[in-house]
Amino acid sequence: MDAIVKNFPAAGQEQVKDKAQQPVRPTQQEAEEAVRTLLRWAGDDPAREGLLDTPTRVAKAYRELFAGYEQSYQEVLGRTFEEMSGFDDIVLVRDIPFFSHCEHHMLPIKGMATVAYLPNGPVLGLSKIARVIEIFGRRLQTQENMTAQIANAIQDTLKPRGVAVLIEAEHMCMEMRGVQKQGSRTLTTTFTGEFKTNATEQARFFTLARNR
Numbered sequence: 001m002d003a004i005v006k007n008f009p010a011a012g013q014e015q016v017k018d019k020a021q022q023p024v025r026p027t028q029q030e031a032e033e034a035v036r037t038l039l040r041w042a043g044d045d046p047a048r049e050g051l052l053d054t055p056t057r058v059a060k061a062y063r064e065l066f067a068g069y070e071q072s073y074q075e076v077l078g079r080t081f082e083e084m085s086g087f088d089d090i091v092l093v094r095d096i097p098f099f100s101h102c103e104h105h106m107l108p109i110k111g112m113a114t115v116a117y118l119p120n121g122p123v124l125g126l127s128k129i130a131r132v133i134e135i136f137g138r139r140l141q142t143q144e145n146m147t148a149q150i151a152n153a154i155q156d157t158l159k160p161r162g163v164a165v166l167i168e169a170e171h172m173c174m175e176m177r178g179v180q181k182q183g184s185r186t187l188t189t190t191f192t193g194e195f196k197t198n199a200t201e202q203a204r205f206f207t208l209a210r211n212r
């Protein structure tokens with residue numbers, strides 16, 4: 001296993017795109033025509049029987065795989081949170097599986113995210129963390145940006161004492177083409193607040209995240 005561990009920008013430095021800024025969508029017909037072009041580019045004949053419905057299916061699959069462009073973390077996380085008086089220790093959700101697509105080749109990324117935060121009063125419903133990962137996963141991504149976006153979204157809305165995000169993922173663009181490093185995984189982390197400034201909290205995060 002090849003592991004690359006990097007640190008990425010903390011909250012505030014990464015601008016998370018709002019869905020309102022999205023460009024105008026092409027029509028379904030235009031999207032299907034583009035798929036036919038790519039089929040010809042691959043060397044096949046879009047008119048052969050097995051491929052006749054493929055453009056429609058691909059256009060439909062894209063709406064699902066990239067549904068994250070139509071959602072915002074502000075809507076999912078909201079602005080009001082459950083108060084949990086007295087609980088201020090680390091909350092950690094480990095190994096949440098996700099799929100995404102790399103913005104360089106539009107090929108799949110398959111990974112696991114581990115997210116932790118140090119509450120500052122309110123806490124998040126655990127399913128909301130998974131939904132935030134899904135919003136950012138269902139967009140074209142770099143693993144680095146996705147890691148920072150998840151951390152910043154939680155930091156921005158919940159305003160905890162700190163957020164830690166660790167993503168471990170396999171990139172099909174690396175496994176299927178180019179260098180063909182099968183089974184290699186990329187690790188990325190983003191820390192905000194106390195996870196960034198307090199080495200003990202950061203070490204505790206890694207211990208909890210990697211202890212299987």
Ligand SMILES: [Zn+2]
Pocket residue numbers: 102103104105106107171173174
């Ligand atoms: Zn790629």
